[in-house]
Amino acid sequence: xxxxxxxxxxxxxxxxxxxxxxxxxxxxxxxxxxxxxxxxxxxxxxxxxxxxxxxxxxxxxxxxxxxxxxxxxxxxxxxxxxxxxxxxxxxxxxxxxxxxxxxxxxxxxxxxxxxxxxxxxxxxxxxxxxxxxxxxxxxxxxxxxx
Amino acid sequence: xxxxxxxxxxxxxxxxxxxxxxxxxxxxxxxxxxxxxxxxxxxxxxxxxxxxxxxxxxxxxxxxxxxxxxxx
Numbered sequence: 034x035x036x037x038x039x040x041x042x043x044x045x046x047x048x049x050x051x052x053x054x055x056x057x058x059x060x061x062x063x064x065x066x067x068x069x070x071x072x073x074x075x076x077x078x079x080x081x082x083x084x085x086x087x088x089x090x091x092x093x094x095x096x097x098x099x100x101x102x103x104x105x106x107x108x109x110x111x112x113x114x115x116x117x118x119x120x121x122x123x124x125x126x127x128x129x130x131x132x133x134x135x136x137x138x139x140x141x142x143x144x145x146x147x148x149x150x151x152x153x154x155x156x157x158x159x160x161x162x163x164x165x166x167x168x169x170x171x172x173x174x175x176x177x178x179x
Numbered sequence: 180x181x182x183x184x185x186x187x188x189x190x191x192x193x194x195x196x197x198x199x200x201x202x203x204x205x206x207x208x209x210x211x212x213x214x215x216x217x218x219x220x221x222x223x224x225x226x227x228x229x230x231x232x233x234x235x236x237x238x239x240x241x242x243x244x245x246x247x248x249x250x251x
Contacts, residue, residue: 034223042223049221082227097227098217119180124210125217141181142188142195155210163204164189165180169233169249179180 039064040074041083044096049130052115054093054101085176094177098125110134119179120163127151202246211240 034042043063047055055063061071072091078084085095093101100106100116108115108126110133117123120138127134136149140161150157167179183189186203193200204212215236219225228236230249237247245251 038223041225045221045225098213098220120182121180121209121213121216124213125220128210128213129217129220131218138182140184140188142192143184145184147182147184149206151210156206159206160185161206162183162186162189163180163206163209164183164192165201165204166193166198168201168246168251169237170251172249 036064036066036070037074037077040066040071041078044084044093045099048096048099048115052113054096054099057091082173082176098122098129105139107137108134109137118176121165124151124156202242202244204242208240208242212236215239 040060043060044055047053047059047063057068057071057075061068064071075084075086075093076090079086083096084093085097086092087094095101095118098117098121100118100122102116104116104118106117106120106123108117108123110127110130115126117126123136123138127136131153133150133152136147136151138147138149139145140147147161149159149161165179172179181192183192189203190200216228233249234247237243
């Protein structure tokens, strides 16, 4: 496995186990590379749209569907609470684990809370809707805004 | 990428921001998108769908048109 793949796997394992973003030093130790080598891999993974980084280039903002910062979209799986980047990613976290889960979020307009239970086969009946303002071709122009 | 209680809430939210109302996605459709995008994401060989795959995924759940075209 090449370094970039090992770095990606280490980041996702960290998120899955701890429900937080790893620091660059954590990833470097995990893959037995220098911190600079890990950060260089971050940049390449960013170019492939695998990660979104903070402006310092070494702090993980997003490893979709996981968020490195608190958001109002939370997925609860196997007793852990994960922050998601957006509504889509909250269901994405449940899909990634292939386990039952609960998504906690809210209506962006009315702020009515949403608590959506999902089995391995999908969500319970729900008449809420999802809306994305940014066209698909522009999502990564500003992925945090998207 | 947000949840709304209803399409009326989407319209109110967009009107308040002078933003266009985009195609609305149901929760079952969103689950299908989520599984297509993320069900292998924790595996070492996971990768983000490429543009042709994205088009197929969107079309497979009834999402088509320029808004969902990843290259337009």
